[in-house]
Amino acid sequence: MERDRNVLFQGAIPENYDRYLGPVIFEPYAEDLVLRLKDRKLERILEIACGTGIVTRRLRDALPATTEIIATDLNPDMFEVAKVKFRGGEKVSWQQADASALPFPDQSFDAVVCQFGFMFVPDKAAAMREAHRVLRAGGVVLFNVWDSLDANPFAEIAHTTIASFFDRDPPRFYEIPFNLHDSKLVRELLQNAGFEKIESFVETKLCRSKSAKEFATGLVRGNPVGAEATERGVNPEDLIEAVAKRLAERFGATPFQSTMRAIAWRAVKSKSRD
Numbered sequence: 001m002e003r004d005r006n007v008l009f010q011g012a013i014p015e016n017y018d019r020y021l022g023p024v025i026f027e028p029y030a031e032d033l034v035l036r037l038k039d040r041k042l043e044r045i046l047e048i049a050c051g052t053g054i055v056t057r058r059l060r061d062a063l064p065a066t067t068e069i070i071a072t073d074l075n076p077d078m079f080e081v082a083k084v085k086f087r088g089g090e091k092v093s094w095q096q097a098d099a100s101a102l103p104f105p106d107q108s109f110d111a112v113v114c115q116f117g118f119m120f121v122p123d124k125a126a127a128m129r130e131a132h133r134v135l136r137a138g139g140v141v142l143f144n145v146w147d148s149l150d151a152n153p154f155a156e157i158a159h160t161t162i163a164s165f166f167d168r169d170p171p172r173f174y175e176i177p178f179n180l181h182d183s184k185l186v187r188e189l190l191q192n193a194g195f196e197k198i199e200s201f202v203e204t205k206l207c208r209s210k211s212a213k214e215f216a217t218g219l220v221r222g223n224p225v226g227a228e229a230t231e232r233g234v235n236p237e238d239l240i241e242a243v244a245k246r247l248a249e250r251f252g253a254t255p256f257q258s259t260m261r262a263i264a265w266r267a268v269k270s271k272s273r274d
Contacts, residue, residue, distance in 0.1 A: 006173045006224050007120045009051075010077040013222060018052040018081050020209075020218025025154070026054045026115065028205040029144055029262050033115055034058040036142055036201075036266055046109040046134060047071045048099045048127075048143075049117025053082025059113065060090055070109075072097035074120075100126035107136045114143040116262075119180045128193035137271040141195065145180040147202070147261040152178065154207055154258055157246045158219040165234050165242070173225045186265060195267035207260040212253045216244035 009017065033055060042063060050056050050071035059069055069092045073079050079094045086092050097103055099114070100123045112131045121127040131141045149156045155174055163170035180186060183200055190198050209215035217240050220226045226236040244253075251258045 004122070005228060006176050007074060008224055009075040011227070013224065013227070014052055014075075014078045014081040016218055016226075017078075017222035018054075019222075020214055021222045022052060022054050024209045024215055024218070025207055025260060026051075028207075028260075029203065029264075030055045030058050030115060032203055032205075033113065033142060033144055033264060034062050036264060037062070037111060037113070037140075040111065040140065042067050042110045044068045044109050045070070045111045045113060046102075046104065048097070048102075048112060048114040048131070049073055049120065050082060050094075051078045051115070051117075053079065053085050055113060055115045056082060056092060057085050060086065060092055065091065067091065069093070070095060070104075072099075072102075074098055100130060102130045102134055104134045106133055108134045110136055110139050112139070112141045112143075114141075116144060116146065116177060118143055119145055119177050124180070124189055125192065128189045128195075132193040132195060132269055135269040137269060139269045140266060141190075141269075142264070142266050144203075144262050144264040145186065146178050147263055148181045149174070149178045151181075151261040153250065154215070154219070154247065154260065157250070158216075158243050161243045161246050162220070162225060162229075162239055165229070165239060166232070171225050171228050173223055173228075181263065183263065186263075190265070190267045194269065196270050197266075197268040199266045201264040201266075202261065203264060204259055204261045207256075207258045209256040210254065211244075212247040212251070212256040213240070213244040215256050216240045216247060219243055 056071045099121045159174035220239045
């Protein structure tokens with residue numbers, strides 16, 4: 001079956017993602033996510049949708065050197081960029097994996113961590129069941145999702161500006177990362193998978209970039225939008241200029257500063273249930 005183009009992060013996308021979006025929108029939430037694991041004894045961690053290793057690096061720095069981290073992503077090009085952030089001997093291994101069909105035995109991990117990844121999984125119920133399956137009793141799943149588009153003006157601006165360049169069927173990439181902000185739905189997914197002690201935390205953070213132009217470059221070339229535009233005869237540089245202009249008009253050109261909002265979730269696998 002052909003994969004949805006909106007989940008294909010390959011070619012030049014990973015480097016642009018890491019360079020232009022990593023420090024701006026992903027690092028602040030990576031710090032928040034990893035802090036939520038403190039005071040837990042963790043021998044083995046699975047990271048789903050590790051991307052370019054932004055959370056992976058923070059996990060490795062925060063946890064004892066003996067803790068084993070298995071970092072997975074659907075797109076190997078992403079973790080090829082991540083690998084250079086680690087020294088030989090650090091206990092991190094990399095593996096391609098689909099979150100809805102994890103290639104690991106039951107009860108293999110003390111924690112499953114995922115930053116902004118479950119939104120891209122078509123079968124979210126299966127992904128939650130798989131996270132539950134591979135956790136040991138008492139293990140924790142910890143992940144975050146973006147709040148709605150209107151709570152994240154950088155994304156709303158990118159989405160509407162990019163769409164204006166297309167007469168029909170505009171790129172729908174930005175609909176995907178912001179499709180899991182319904183807290184009632186997420187709670188039900190976790191409960192149906194067998195999790196308990198379900199908690200959520202709404203986190204608003206500053207979204208800062210050296211310039212609106214740099215940020216716009218990431219918003220177009222750090223995901224599949226740029227490649228789709230090229231295929232459809234639209235110059236990605238024109239998209240970047242237009243997005244940068246809109247961002248700068250609203251939040252400043254150099255530096256750019258706005259706010260962003262995400263929701264972190266934490267849940268536990270019951271000790272009395274497989």
